[in-house]
Amino acid sequence: MNDPTGQHGQFQPPPPPGMYTDPDGSGYRRWWDGRQWHPVQQPPAQDPGPGTARKVATWVKAHPKTSGGIAAVVLIAAIAGGSGDTDADPSPEQAADRSETVVQADVEKAGEVVDAEPAPVPVDTDGDGVTDDVDVRPDDPSIQTDDDIDTDKDGVPDHQDAFPKNAEFSRDTDGDGSADSIDDFPKDDRYTTDSDGDGVADSVDDFPQDASRSEITSGMQNAIDSAENYLDFSAFSRSGLIDQLEFEDYSTDDATFAVDYLDVDWNEQAAKSAENYLSFSSFSRQGLIDQLVFEGFTYEQAEYGVSKAY
Structure with missing residues (x-):
């Protein structure tokens, strides 16, 4: 292997x-x-001048935390500037000077990394041990997270309470505004x-x-339909209209249901x-009352009707 001194015949230590x-x-x-040549070549450049190696040594001692990586880069960059003499190899003394060369601008930049601004001190306004940036109520030491907020004091945090201001209720699974505990259909x-508890909603x-039935x-x-038709052209008492429907062959149950379903004003x-x-x-007043009672109206209904018509 060639050594960079260019001298032969007499052993000399490597530069x-x-x-x-x-x-x-x-x-x-x-x-x-x-010990050996690096595989990458650099084009010729001007020599930055002797004596700069001492600057590198001095800077490395003053910046031990950053010197490991930065000094090596700066060292190579400085030396890579090269010498104006592109034909002659430097002497070992010149090489020593060049190996310590450093560019002042890079040294100052490295110093900026070492002297970076310190991180801000976390703030805890209410002194509850939780910093303001994660404390949902930084001015209240009794509350740090959403789980600590329980307005109605029912043991359920407001963010999980469907009724945060009513301690009697807290869950509303179907979101219909009716608490599960009083909702016969909490999931609908x-x-x-x-x-009547027959599984069919009142609506x-x-x-x-009547739990025994739910559909007409x-x-x-x-x-x-028949009862409505009769009432459209004539007046009937409750019992008189049921009798009329039975006369039309409706069962007593169906006739009674129909008459009551219509919610008629019998007065x-x-x-x-x-x-x-x-x-x-x-008719005399009393005779007319008696006639209406005979038609199936109660005495009170008959009196009311006669007082309206007589």
Whole structure:
């Protein structure tokens, strides 16, 4: 292997690491690490001048934390500037000077890394041990997280409480505004109440107070339609209208259901009936009351009807 001194015949110690003219005659420079050539060549450049090696040594001692990586880079960059003499190899003394060369601008930049601003001190305004940046209420030492907020003191945090201001209730699974504990359908937001406990919500139960049934049968519906037709052209008492439907062969149950389903004002029916009687015949007040009672009205309904028509 060639040594960078270019001297032969007499043994001399290898020169220190540095940039030297490549022995291949190309005129380029190559790094000698003290034992062998580095494979990468550098074009010729101007020598930054002797004596800079001492600057490197001094800077490394003053910056022990950053010198390991930065000094090596700065050292190579400085030396890579090269010498104006691209034909002659430097002497060992010149190589020593060059190996210590450093560029002052890079040294100052490295110092900026070492002297970086310290991290800001965390703030804990309420002194609860939790810093303000993660404390949901930095001015209240009793509250650090959302789990600490329980307005109604029911043991359920507000963010999990469907009724944060009512300690009696906390869960509303279906979100219908009715607490699970009083909602007959806690997982169905369409319904809330089932008065007769038959599994059918009152809002869709034709018999909300009767657990034995929940839907109107076809017979019931027909009886309702017939009852409405009779009431459109004549006045009836409750019992008189049921009798009429039974006469039409509706069962007593269907007829009774139909008459009650219509929610008729029987006092008004008594008044209409009294007017009908007086329209074609003469009656005493008491005689008209008796006639209405005979038609199935209660005595009170009859008195009301006669007082309206007489």
